[in-house]
Amino acid sequence: MTETFEWQGRVRLVEEVAQVLRQRIYRGVYPPGKPLRQVEISEDLKISRTPLREALRILEREGLVSAETARGVTVVSADFRQLMDAYELREVIDGLAARLAASRASELAGAPLRAVIDTQRGSLEPWLPEVYTAANVEFHTAIIGLAANEYLARQVPIVHMTSQVFAPRILFAKDRALAAIGEHEQIVAAIERADADQAEHLARLHIRNSMARLRTLAQSATGDAAAIASA
Template identity: 35%
Template sequence: MSVEDKPLHPVRGYLRSKPSRGRTTEAVTDALREAILDGALAPSTWLREDEIAATLDVSRTPVREALRRLADEGLAHKTAHHGTVVSPMSMEDILALYVIRENLEGLAARLAATRGEPGLVPALRKVQARMEALADTGDAAALSRHNITFHRLIREAAGNLYLERFLGQAEQAVRRLAPTTFAFPGRAVTGCAEHAEIIEAIAAGDPDAAEEAGKRHMRNAREIRFSKMMGA
């Protein structure tokens, strides 16, 4: 195989430009993280320092630090004497993810309803309108992007840095679950309806209703995910 015919390393397209001085580690970490979250680097893929360094035209030092950071985030796993691989996700991992996210998303909605941050409800309704317009198009990728924005707005409005951090990590893990639940028949419509319930509870300043709506939304997503995984 010639050099020209050699397949490109999956991470190459995720480094948008040459890292600026002093930001190499951050740029390499971001590129690897996005490649993992997008599925370009599949679970159990070996992350070899020399290959990644050569692909991104950087030294091995920032790659080594980037792999350490990804291991801390749970996206990579260091094996004894063999190197680092992209962390796999078992059925138990996915179940644990949804259980914790259900409670955290419920708490975020409760806090958002309690705090009543100005501008949150209009921002949520704007995202909701875009999602409703996409519901019949079958554009699951666009729906997923707007869904991420919807939940990010709520967790930021909750005003709790620890909750925001934990939900950010959960969001990353969910991005690894392909396909998005919005690709499943009927989920775009039901998901939008569940979002509407969350919005109205927050708008009414009803923490109990907001929390229950947020938790119910996650439970339904979990049930759909597992029914598809089990071939139902």
């Protein structure tokens, strides 16, 4: 997992290191709650600890790591309530993004979104959850991009947080993935029709369906919602 960096100034190096660590967190290489030992990481990346510390500060500001623990810097984790709070924010963000995309994007915007959906469908047989999840994030971030709102674009990290960091893997089981793909197709159709009201409604409903799934999982897990959030 050795990364190669080109020294093009301290700022560039720090950004590159932050991106490597960010992607490792998103991919689950560094799971929620994992301590990030600076000595090990600096040796792995073959960098000094100074740019590593600065990169970790960037991730702390983004909410991906926490330095307020006795174990030093750790990847953030979320209990059930925090996970649901994050999805409540997702409902607002995704709804607004779909509305703006329907209002501002051309009907040609549907083609790249449908290409992502095709990737999701291709992950079903055989079931490849990591491929599906990555395409799921790509789908939702693409709609935020189509919204063409720079302030909304700054909310992209919450998509990664909910889908790749916080969410239990079982949320993206094959049955839910199949249903979600159908919901994605409906959202795209509304965007292509420039139906802003329907696009927002469907995008919000899509997130609420994921939240309903989480509640069902919580209710069936012997009352231990925290275990659900870290599954």
